[in-house]
Amino acid sequence: MRALKLHELSLADRLADMAVDALIDEADLSPKPALVDRRGNGAHSDLHLGLMHASALSLWPMFKEMAEAAIEIGEVGLPLREALGRIGREGEQAMLTTTQGVNTHRGAIWALGLLTAAAALEPRAVTLNAARLALLNDRYAPQPLSHGAQVAQRYGARGAREEAQLGFPSVMQRGLPQLHKSRRQNAGEQNARLDALLAIMTDLADTCVLYRAGLEGLHAMQRGAQAVLDAGGSASLAGRRQLHELDHQLLALNASPGGAADLLAACLFIDRLDGAL
Numbered sequence: 013m014r015a016l017k018l019h020e021l022s023l024a025d026r027l028a029d030m031a032v033d034a035l036i037d038e039a040d041l042s043p044k045p046a047l048v049d050r051r052g053n054g055a056h057s058d059l060h061l062g063l064m065h066a067s068a069l070s071l072w073p074m075f076k077e078m079a080e081a082a083i084e085i086g087e088v089g090l091p092l093r094e095a096l097g098r099i100g101r102e103g104e105q106a107m108l109t110t111t112q113g114v115n116t117h118r119g120a121i122w123a124l125g126l127l128t129a130a131a132a133l134e135p136r137a138v139t140l141n142a143a144r145l146a147l148l149n150d151r152y153a154p155q156p157l158s159h160g161a162q163v164a165q166r167y168g169a170r171g172a173r174e175e176a177q178l179g180f181p182s183v184m185q186r187g188l189p190q191l192h193k194s195r196r197q198n199a200g201e202q203n204a205r206l207d208a209l210l211a212i213m214t215d216l217a218d219t220c221v222l223y224r225a226g227l228e229g230l231h232a233m234q235r236g237a238q239a240v241l242d243a244g245g246s247a248s249l250a251g252r253r254q255l256h257e258l259d260h261q262l263l264a265l266n267a268s269p270g271g272a273a274d275l276l277a278a279c280l281f282i283d284r285l286d287g288a289l
């Protein structure tokens with residue numbers, strides 16, 4: 013039998029591979045504060061690493077379909093936005109079937125879905141086109157009283173929607189520059205990725221943290237992440253001590269930065285895409 017050559021994969025196949033790889037790399041990265049990783053389930057009683065992997069793999073057909081819709085429709089506009097909304101909702105159902113009802117990757121479906129579609133349209137304008145798509149109003153989107161919506165009412169934090177509408181500032185201005193900086197400093201790839209996650213955490217209005225632990229949790233996350241970076245980052249002994257301290261603090265507050273984790277996956281996706289151009 014002839015071996016499958018990677019370059020024979022379609023653009024949509026390759027983008028779906030990159031999105032799933034980014035989710036699996038995020039899940040495997042350890043030690044992440046209060047998140048599911050190779051050490052354990054962090055602040056989650058209903059999640060574990062195997063479930064995160066299964067969830068990520070279940071989303072491959074959805075990412076492929078999103079990329080194909082973008083290629084077929086060919087431009088940013090309401091038809092593509094509403095196609096992505098429909099495909100995203102079906103993907104969410106596939107995820108919930110796989111995880112038996114546990115929300116593993118809702119935020120990632122949103123962020124990586126927009127980025128995958130934008131990459132299929134024009135790989136050199138990914139965050140710009142993702143933001144333009146996020147600004148369009150999907151007329152068929154249900155308006156559930158999600159955790160994000162409840163937190164928006166209570167604290168005025170706008171979370172995942174705004175992050176995408178602004179072109180992913182936490183990724184482009186914090187995560188990616190830190191990833192590159194830590195790599196330049198020879199921190200090692202895993203430490204560079206941890207530093208990128210921490211950089212995202214320093215300023216994010218993570219609605220998962222706000223919902224579970226309020227402003228106290230959010231401030232603990234932001235300050236603790238900054239303290240690790242100030243101490244020298246994950247590759248330094250002082251930074252590692254701060255990282256363990258942050259893990260303990262967030263676990264005590266039951267504060268899981270799931271939004272930051274999704275944005276790290278978005279950061280790794282864009283990094284991979286840049287490398288492929």
Ligand SMILES: CC(C)(COP(=O)(O)OP(=O)(O)OC[C@H]1O[C@@H](n2cnc3c(N)ncnc32)[C@H](O[C@H]2O[C@H](COP(=O)(O)OP(=O)(O)OP(=O)(O)O)[C@@H](O)[C@H]2O)[C@@H]1O)[C@@H](O)C(=O)NCCC(=O)NCCS
Nearest residue numbers: 097100116117118119125158159160171172175219270271
């Ligand atoms: C437009 C949507 C993004 C909906 O947003 P909204 O804020 O209304 O809804 P949420 O359901 O709260 O989902 C937002 C998820 O985004 C992640 N997130 C949080 N803060 C940010 C941020 N500042 N920037 C970016 N991303 C952020 C986060 O996802 C992760 O957390 C999930 C677990 O959360 P939760 O269920 O609250 O978990 P627990 O506390 O553990 O629950 P319990 O144990 O207490 O039960 C996990 O999945 C991570 O992924 C937020 O959860 C968009 O989602 C939407 O409209 N979707 C509909 C389908 C659609 O149109 N898709 C579009 C395809 S392009």
Ligand SMILES: Nc1ncnc2[nH]cnc12
Nearest residue numbers: 039047048116270273274
């Ligand atoms: N590693 C992780 N742990 C908990 N929630 C998450 N949401 C996305 N990635 C996650």
